[in-house]
Amino acid sequence: MADKKTFYITTPIYYPSGNPHIGHCYSTLACDAIARMKRMQGYDVMFSTGTDEHGQKIEKKAQEMGITPKAYVDEIVANFKKLWATLGIKYDRFVRTTDDYHIKTVQNMFEKLYNDGYIYKGEYRGKYCTPCESFWTESQLVDGKCPDCGREVTEASEEAYFFKLSEFGPRLKELLLDPEKNFLEPKSRVNEMINNFIEPGLQDLCVSRTSVKWGIPVTIDEGHYIYVWMDALTNYISLLGFMNDTYNDYEKYWPADMHVMAKEIVRFHSLIWPAFLMALGEPLPKKVYGHGWITFDGGKMSKSKGNVIDPFVLCERYGVDALRYHLLREMVFGSDCPYSNEQMFSRINSDLANDLGNLVSRTVAMAIKYFDGTLPEEKEFTDADNELLEQLDQLPDFVSETFETMRFSEGLAKVFSVIARANKYIDENEPWKLAKDETAKPRLAAVLYNLLDAIRRIAVLLEPVMPHTSPKIYEQIGADASNTTWESTKVRHALAANVTVTKGEVLFPRIDIDKEIEELNKLFPAEEKGKDLEPLKPLTKFDNFAALDLRAVKVLSCEKVEKSDKLLKFKVDDGFGERQVLSGIAKYYKPEDLIGKTLAMIVNLEPRKMMGLESNGMILSVKYGDGYRVVEFDDSVLPGSDIS
Numbered sequence: 001m002a003d004k005k006t007f008y009i010t011t012p013i014y015y016p017s018g019n020p021h022i023g024h025c026y027s028t029l030a031c032d033a034i035a036r037m038k039r040m041q042g043y044d045v046m047f048s049t050g051t052d053e054h055g056q057k058i059e060k061k062a063q064e065m066g067i068t069p070k071a072y073v074d075e076i077v078a079n080f081k082k083l084w085a086t087l088g089i090k091y092d093r094f095v096r097t098t099d100d101y102h103i104k105t106v107q108n109m110f111e112k113l114y115n116d117g118y119i120y121k122g123e124y125r126g127k128y129c130t131p132c133e134s135f136w137t138e139s140q141l142v143d144g145k146c147p148d149c150g151r152e153v154t155e156a157s158e159e160a161y162f163f164k165l166s167e168f169g170p171r172l173k174e175l176l177l178d179p180e181k182n183f184l185e186p187k188s189r190v191n192e193m194i195n196n197f198i199e200p201g202l203q204d205l206c207v208s209r210t211s212v213k214w215g216i217p218v219t220i221d222e223g224h225y226i227y228v229w230m231d232a233l234t235n236y237i238s239l240l241g242f243m244n245d246t247y248n249d250y251e252k253y254w255p256a257d258m259h260v261m262a263k264e265i266v267r268f269h270s271l272i273w274p275a276f277l278m279a280l281g282e283p284l285p286k287k288v289y290g291h292g293w294i295t296f297d298g299g300k301m302s303k304s305k306g307n308v309i310d311p312f313v314l315c316e317r318y319g320v321d322a323l324r325y326h327l328l329r330e331m332v333f334g335s336d337c338p339y340s341n342e343q344m345f346s347r348i349n350s351d352l353a354n355d356l357g358n359l360v361s362r363t364v365a366m367a368i369k370y371f372d373g374t375l376p377e378e379k380e381f382t383d384a385d386n387e388l389l390e391q392l393d394q395l396p397d398f399v400s401e402t403f404e405t406m407r408f409s410e411g412l413a414k415v416f417s418v419i420a421r422a423n424k425y426i427d428e429n430e431p432w433k434l435a436k437d438e439t440a441k442p443r444l445a446a447v448l449y450n451l452l453d454a455i456r457r458i459a460v461l462l463e464p465v466m467p468h469t470s471p472k473i474y475e476q477i478g479a480d481a482s483n484t485t486w487e488s489t490k491v492r493h494a495l496a497a498n499v500t501v502t503k504g505e506v507l508f509p510r511i512d513i514d515k516e517i518e519e520l521n522k523l524f525p526a527e528e529k530g531k532d533l534e535p536l537k538p539l540t541k542f543d544n545f546a547a548l549d550l551r552a553v554k555v556l557s558c559e560k561v562e563k564s565d566k567l568l569k570f571k572v573d574d575g576f577g578e579r580q581v582l583s584g585i586a587k588y589y590k591p592e593d594l595i596g597k598t599l600a601m602i603v604n605l606e607p608r609k610m611m612g613l614e615s616n617g618m619i620l621s622v623k624y625g626d627g628y629r630v631v632e633f634d635d636s637v638l639p640g641s642d643i644s
């Protein structure tokens, strides 16, 4: 027997820097649905996902919690796996960048690229966004800030290894513009990549760090650690066994058929990843798909509208398949998609309960009522059946084509339009009238048989999206393994002529939307405003304020207090002369960054001794995240100026 055709599809590997949320679900669900469909179509599928566990963010979080980075990620990775199990995700391989085989591949690859002259040692100077772990060129900054997250960037410089990305501009442009390949979808992103990144000139890519120790060590230079994207992107081949001995699937599955991700990391997948592969002399992935984001109230989650978006809660209350269907149905490929529970409830009620659920329950109920559950062999088909049958005939190719190009929304809309057509077919043929006429029994049998067989074909096509529901439908309509294959959806009347139906549970109970939102609000009360703030103090007399002398002071010197991890010692100019003051902000500032700044200070507090040193006053700071920021003025404010 000839080998099966292979199909390799990947999700991004997620950062286990926080627990998974509903936003993480979309790429994984989309890949799962495609992988399931491809398996049904007879492909030998490799569907991979995993976690991207190195980097500064995770190193910092673990440090804050006083545990090792590995212990920190282990717990979150377990939650990712739990969520995927809850959502019915059937991945074939889960890669962790801390897995030995992955580390081997990345190290081997680094060495090869270094030996072949694609990686060299240099000094990096640039704008660096710490939360995003990204270096940016001046031209990529938006208003001087990180184009991804909008936060401040800082000047950074360190000894580092670089990948010669700058050499690959012309080849990458050719790849992106190749009309045969259609490498990157949606097309709108092609121009974005070319205009924003290739045309201005690709910069060489920093592929190692010395300051972040939570990473894969560079084997040829102690103290250097491989920098995130080279580590992360390589997962797609390490998990197949490229340059490691753990797996032996590279020849079989590479190149990947589809890399799926959201838009913010398309750049890494459509420029950096192919450039690495070009340098390695390996085949390129066939397609990169960058979908939009699931957004919440314009970006933020809100509990005030019953907008609980914990995917575990949603699955438990409304069913896994309802959530799977809703997300895949709502997101139009290429656009962002706002999430709201209210919208999901409407979808469940209209599409799943009313249209699909009713079609199944009405049809099965009629087969039981009119034929005791088993249809007679004798049937009378007429031209009135043609329209429904023709619409069904067109579905398999359309579903296949739309699903595998991430256009689930279109594909599902079409399936549900045929479900609506089938419901209309019931109304047109009025089985309840046919049932009253003994001579119309063959026609009645044909009508019900057409409906059951339509449900069969529809349920099979929906199985990749609703893998728990379709088998329940098969059971109710008397379908079996032989007539629920993907191929069988192309065939009319594959159900046994004398099929027996069985009454089953309601597939999707209707939701009382107002009541349910009220329930959710009770279960997850909107957070009280100001709940995390210090409570307000009681009123006081104006004189109490007037008694304080608040002034602007200029910092002349600043240093750490020995043996204290909290205190900084300042010499400040208060306009009248110099004075010494201490402040407990050593954790949030480097002393040298404060020198020359003009700060706010209470200058008439009685002197206090701390760690044996006298403090004459108090520098004002404001709570900022988990730390503090000094209150400061610009240079034009003179020392000694009164604050009132």
Ligand code: MSP
Binding pocket: 011, 012, 013, 014, 015, 016, 022, 023, 024, 025, 026, 027, 052, 232, 233, 234, 235, 260, 261, 262, 263, 264, 265, 292, 293, 294, 295
């Ligand atoms: N670790 C990198 C990816 C490396 S891949 C070689 C990373 N991780 S991440 O945890 O931030 O995941 C980003 C991906 O999560 C997005 O590309 C998308 O697949 C998914 N999503 C996370 N939030 C999302 C939404 N709100 N909406 C849709 N998908 C989003 O980047």
